[in-house]
Amino acid sequence: MKAPPARINLPGPEMMAMLANGNAAMQHYDMTTTVPVSKRGALTLPPELRRKLGLDQLSSPLVIIEEREGGLFLQPAAAVPMRDIPKETIARWIARDEAEMAQFTRAGKRKRK
Numbered sequence: 731m732k733a734p735p736a737r738i739n740l741p742g743p744e745m746m747a748m749l750a751n752g753n754a755a756m757q758h759y760d761m762t763t764t765v766p767v768s769k770r771g772a773l774t775l776p777p778e779l780r781r782k783l784g785l786d787q788l789s790s791p792l793v794i795i796e797e798r799e800g801g802l803f804l805q806p807a808a809a810v811p812m813r814d815i816p817k818e819t820i821a822r823w824i825a826r827d828e829a830e831m832a833q834f835t836r837a838g839k840r841k842r843k
Contacts, residue, residue, distance in 0.1 A: 785791035792807040
């Protein structure tokens, strides 16, 4: 027995006005598709979308999912082994992180006074 389709929240009057005026971001998308979500939360991207994103060329593709304005934004991601990142780049990242942490710590101390 198939599960009933998911309930769809229809856009409110403000969104409908945006759509009617062509101001919604959806107008810029090349492809819009609906995919089922399994009980475990897994999504299966259609083959044409995997090809378009280049995910079909990878042995273990990764996707970054960001929550934006009540929706989800997916983009391809790449995992790079640490050994392939130049030591200078890693040192720069560490220095930046330490500087940001020092600035964060100083800001916190000023607020506590």
